[in-house]
Amino acid sequence: MTSHSPVTSHNPVTSHNPVTDHAPGGGIEILPVTGLPEFRPGDDLAGALAAAAPWLEDDDVLVVTSKVLSKVEGRLVTAPADPDERDALRRRLVDQEAVRVLARKGRTLITENKLGVVQAASGVDGSNVDGGELALLPTDPDGGAAALRADLLRLLGVSVSVVVTDTMGRAWRNGQTDNAIGASGLPVLHGYAGSVDGQGNELQVTSVALADELASAGDLVKGKLGGIPVAVVRGLHLADDGSSGRDLLRPGEDDLFWLGTEEALARGRSEALRLRRSVREFTGEPVVPESLRAAIGEALTAPAPHHTRPVRFVWLRTPAVRTALLDGMREAWTADLRSDGLDDGAITARVARGDILYAAPEVVVPFCVPDGAHDYPDERRRGAERTMFTVAVGAAVQALLVALATRGLGSCWIGSTIFAPDTVREVLGVPAEWVPLGAVAIGHPTEALSPRPPREPGDALWEK
Numbered sequence: 001m002t003s004h005s006p007v008t009s010h011n012p013v014t015s016h017n018p019v020t021d022h023a024p025g026g027g028i029e030i031l032p033v034t035g036l037p038e039f040r041p042g043d044d045l046a047g048a049l050a051a052a053a054p055w056l057e058d059d060d061v062l063v064v065t066s067k068v069l070s071k072v073e074g075r076l077v078t079a080p081a082d083p084d085e086r087d088a089l090r091r092r093l094v095d096q097e098a099v100r101v102l103a104r105k106g107r108t109l110i111t112e113n114k115l116g117v118v119q120a121a122s123g124v125d126g127s128n129v130d131g132g133e134l135a136l137l138p139t140d141p142d143g144g145a146a147a148l149r150a151d152l153l154r155l156l157g158v159s160v161s162v163v164v165t166d167t168m169g170r171a172w173r174n175g176q177t178d179n180a181i182g183a184s185g186l187p188v189l190h191g192y193a194g195s196v197d198g199q200g201n202e203l204q205v206t207s208v209a210l211a212d213e214l215a216s217a218g219d220l221v222k223g224k225l226g227g228i229p230v231a232v233v234r235g236l237h238l239a240d241d242g243s244s245g246r247d248l249l250r251p252g253e254d255d256l257f258w259l260g261t262e263e264a265l266a267r268g269r270s271e272a273l274r275l276r277r278s279v280r281e282f283t284g285e286p287v288v289p290e291s292l293r294a295a296i297g298e299a300l301t302a303p304a305p306h307h308t309r310p311v312r313f314v315w316l317r318t319p320a321v322r323t324a325l326l327d328g329m330r331e332a333w334t335a336d337l338r339s340d341g342l343d344d345g346a347i348t349a350r351v352a353r354g355d356i357l358y359a360a361p362e363v364v365v366p367f368c369v370p371d372g373a374h375d376y377p378d379e380r381r382r383g384a385e386r387t388m389f390t391v392a393v394g395a396a397v398q399a400l401l402v403a404l405a406t407r408g409l410g411s412c413w414i415g416s417t418i419f420a421p422d423t424v425r426e427v428l429g430v431p432a433e434w435v436p437l438g439a440v441a442i443g444h445p446t447e448a449l450s451p452r453p454p455r456e457p458g459d460a461l462w463e464k
Helices: 045-052 066-073 083-097 141-156 210-222 261-275 289-299 319-339 344-359 379-406 421-428
Strands: 029-032 061-065 076-078 098-105 108-113 118-120 133-135 161-170 173-184 230-234 311-315 362-368 410-414 439-443
Touching: 029 210, 045 066, 045 141, 061 066, 061 141, 061 210, 066 133, 066 141, 066 161, 066 173, 083 098, 083 108, 083 133, 098 261, 118 161, 141 161, 141 173, 161 210, 173 210, 210 230, 261 379, 289 311, 289 362, 289 379, 311 379, 319 344, 319 421, 344 410, 344 439, 362 379, 379 410, 379 439
Parallel strands: 061 161
Antiparallel strands: 029 230, 061 230, 076 133, 098 108, 108 118, 161 173, 311 362, 362 439, 410 439
8 A cells, every 4th residue: 555645745855954754755655565464473574575575675664563583583483262261371471571660550560471472461461362372572683673674685685774663652642553673774763963953953952753753654554453464665865874773762760751640659669768878068059948847847747756846947047046156166176176075176076067068058956845745743754755745856857857858958967055055045045944956957959869878787786
């Protein structure tokens, strides 16, 4: 079948571009190859094509359904007639052919298969095969395309290109299209970077998946029900650049959507705690107040004794207040170190460790507040109550650090306020019973946060 109205193209800027258009500048034809047999393992695909399409010409592009290669390669698995048993086998094959699962929805799996192709069910398929069989994808679609091309050159004396196709769904869109999973003899991508469009705009990153466009074009005449597994696209003159179907694949984490929603959420949950680390250098980018408030709100969900609220966070938003607090703490720390007998050089070096609180974009001071603490007549239980409230504040501080990390914010807990409680209370004007438990420096890290690996428990874990 030939297209009745060939597509024509006129590009007035092509001659001025360092990159040519992938459109041929004229019409193309899409032709079905009819008269092909039902292929079985060991059949001669090239011989059958040469007999059915002796009219092939140089520069033709053969668009071949991958199922044909699967059949002649013997990539067919005997399946039971019972629907439940057949489905169970199909699921085992999906797992067998997958290297990772990207998404699950109900009983549907989106996987990356051993070829690196991301699609439903690892490409395992029961269509257009005998009812007692299931088909796996070809083991090497690129190699199969190259071999078919070489065989047709030998049999017919014509130099053709070959695209091996499979049907796939697309994220964000309904319906399936045929895409290339193997190719030989053509550029699978056509880059436009550096070229100029008709309005004089330089194209920056546009790259056309030419092999995928050919795959979909061929499907217009192959269809799904007519037993036509091969089409020919004629009218393109494509220079072989040595690329293959594998060059169409974007590796895992390089893709913006490389995980499904549930899998991304699960990964986020598993990595959230490990994102937290002590960050001591920050960019000048301001912290969005709403982000910090939201993180504190999450921190307040930490466990607390007696249904109390044992923690208060004081956010040092006024520069003069922060400076007064840090200067006062520095004086107190210096006096302590001098009483320890340290010389001025050692004192300066030790005190400089607190400079992070001057430089950080934001600082929050957590306090232990004994509201609701039980009063006991003996010091042993009063001490236990203080410890319990202190632990609860520590849990809230850790929760704050993790909540900040999940928002891409770095933080560092500094214990300095613990050593100058009177100064802290006086400068900040908080009640005498409030106990400062360090300070948290907050800001955007100079390097993006990444989860660190968990440690082996070792002797930190005792099992009785």
